[in-house]
Amino acid sequence: MKNNHGANLYDLSRKYGFSKEEFMDFSSNINPFGASQKAKDFIINNIDFVSMYPDPDYINLKKSISGYCKCKKENMILGSGATELISQYINTIKPKKSLLLSPAYSEYEKELNLIGSKIDKYFNKSEDNFKINVDNLISHISNNKYDIIVICNPNNPTGFAFTKTELEKILKSTDTFIMVDETYIEFTDTDIYSATQLVDDYPNLFVIRGTSKFFSTPGIRLGYGLISNDDIKNKIQSHMDLWNINVIASNMGEIMFADESYISETINAISDERSYLLNELGKIDKIEAFDTQGNFILCKIKSGLMTAADLRMKLIPNKIIVRDCASFEGLDECFFRVCTLKHEENKLLIKSLNEIFCN
Secondary structure, three states: OOOOOOOOHHHHHHHHOOOHHHOEEOOOOOOOOOOOHHHHHHHHHOHHHHHOOOOOOOHHHHHHHHHHHOOOHHHEEEEOOHHHHHHHHHHHHOOOEEEEEEOOOHHHHHHHHHOOOEEEEEEOOHHHOOOOOHHHHHHHHHOOOOOEEEEEOOOOOOOOOOOHHHHHHHHHHOOOEEEEEOOOHHHOOHHHHOOHHHHHHOOOEEEEEEOOOOOOOHHHOOEEEEEOOHHHHHHHHHOOOOOOOOHHHHHHHHHHOOOHHHHHHHHHHHHHHHHHHHHHHOOOOOEEEOOOOOOEEEEEEHHHOOOHHHHHHHHHHHOEEOEEHHHOOOOOOOEEEEEOOOHHHHHHHHHHHHHHHOO
16 A cells, blocks of 8 residues: 655665665654653663553553643543544444545545545635635535534644634534544644643544654554543444553653643744744745644745656755655645754755755
């Protein structure tokens, strides 16, 4: 099966003769500053935990997440990454007709197709700067009978995000199940954009988060979902394996969700680098960079100068990888996406783009 989720560093390393570590991977939306040092130190100093089973109830992990999200522990489901929870939720409610806000993460459509759901798509459009009018969306939902609405907030790859107020407006307008994927929510102001505090009041809401992106831990496969609908929650949990979160993920999670200095430092650093990139990309006349609430920026090459695939190939000899967005339905071959890396790497990206487009 083809992987459309970004660069395969192993393949590129073999092809171009660079080590994986030499590449500056702007195609991967992972916090470049790494995981919580407190969490890593704990694992290093307690590595013998690998000889123990995790707590099957994950009491301390759920307590840590609850404090972090300001949510009830009893409304929480733990999963092996956000993708497992997406699959479990869709397979539990088995929607016959679905609305997918697009362009979007490919796994949503893949899981909906596996159960034979009829999929409608509501597109973020470049002529609207990829912003969605919430009233127009509500009108569309009201005129159609959907079993599920899938929202990635902020959206990958466009960077658009609904506010919590807008999400509540949607929830009040329909009884349809709404799945909100908040994979990138920590890169925004969560008080403004996150739906976690709406879960207790809306049984048709399921909020999903993972730790791969913001906490820079894709390797530990830790995700969690929040839902107040006991029937659906119990059905999902009945299909989960015992000890589905390994002991390293569980212990790291307990620590990093409570590591306030790490969290605030990451938010500040990513915000600064995103502002730098948006400002510098905006100075390149032949590129249009769209505003974003994520840790990534969607860009379009103007006037058909080259395709995003061409640009990607021009940058690889500089050990720079950007994401060609042709695999996202609704985006043409001129769109590419870059994530925020460390400042020196971001400077090298801008330097390379200027050399390509301004000479």
